[in-house]
Amino acid sequence: MVLVETRALVKKFGAFTAVDGISFSVGRGEVVGFLGPNGAGKSTTMKIVAGFLEPTSGESFVAGHDSQEDPIAARQRLGYLPEGAPAYPDMTVGAFLEFVAAMRGLSRPQARERLAELVERIDLAEVWNRRMEALSKGFKRRVGIAQALVHDPDVLILDEPTDGLDPNQKHEMRELIRTLAPAKAIVVSTHILEEVEAICTRAIIIARGRMLADCTPAELLQRAPARDPAAASLVRTTPLEDAFRHITLEQAGS
């Protein structure tokens, strides 16, 4: 069942084309990793699907609802973690999550039950009464995830969920995404390649607004160029890095 779909998305900011004809679909149970250099158009694509930006042309759907034409229905099925996990600095974690739950239409008892569950699962109890400006990056990101999960949506769009986390926190975040995966369609963006192998069922490589690849991590590995022992560089790279560099730099050269 296809839960996220985009058709020929184009987004221009003035003369600059940030997203240039991106089409993909994500079904339940899939975790799709958006890979690409900085400024490739990953976040812009996610913002369009989430309904925060309007595309210049093309369409996007969340659980069958057009992000632009039917935004309320689309957003009800969607949990979205914006880039940098923004949060209201002067609110406490508890007040913020209760606000989001209420805005999402949960009744008070429902919200209490659901938030208790999330606090347990995402380990937020110790910061529940703390103001968000006083949170560490790791906790801020976790609150961002909790916020996206409050209404148990079918679709999760997570813009760099592990950015700025320490290795242990990254591991926990990946575990969480994995456990959520079977019941949802998840799109995560990252520029950490190992993450794709760790959690994604599919990888989409984007550079300069264009889709360069849409395949499984294993297929991606096969696109790594054969190593040339003579050109051995000082920096040791993984095969996945080789594939990524090969695909994205090839475009830059063309």
Place this chain on the structure above:
Amino acid sequence: MDKVLLVFRREFAGYFATPLGAVFLAVFLAIGAGMTFFVASFFDRAQADLSAFFLWHPWLYLVLMPAIGMRLWAEERRSGTIELLMTLPARPWQLVLGKWLAAWAFAGLALALTFPLWITVNVLGSPDNGVVLASYVGSWLMAGAFLAMAACVSALTKNQVLAFIGAVVVGFVFVMAGFDLVLSAVRPWAPDVVVQAVASMSFIGHFQRITDGVLEAPALVFFISLIFFALWLNVQALDARKAA
């Protein structure tokens, strides 16, 4: 409607989450009272009314209302929380209305805290309390108009200082609309109808008619429709940023 209320509650609480809200209230009361007693010579007039107090409100609000309204959208844009807010299942008008109501309620609180003045004139003499009440209502509506314009300007930028300055400039045009400063800029190129239309936008003119006597319908209609228009523009501004 419950979403409007939720946004309102969050935003209103935001004014008290930092010392800023208390500082604002103190400044508002200090300047309001200072102007009444020292600039307008409340006691020397020896009249049991509050016109010395209300006289300065357009000028007081010109600076203080943009200070309340500047953060409404600019802060969300700066911190990125606007992405959270605008991807919640709510209509933009619900967010716009909730935010404006919070700012308006805060302004109402500041205004309500000037009640000792009202008590004072009643102790010193016997004012026409109907006029005082009408003036309070008119003053609050005028504050609402300033705030709606400030909110609208705030939606155009992520820089709060810019939002403040922009709102003061827009407010200044409305305050001065009945004066030659503004009218002489319009007169050379616009037909008489337009000049009169601009003159009729004067905050001071409308507010004076309210403080002079009863709550007059045209003045009320003016402020209320201006509020609605500015809030509508605010929604348009948010939509335009989506497509930008």
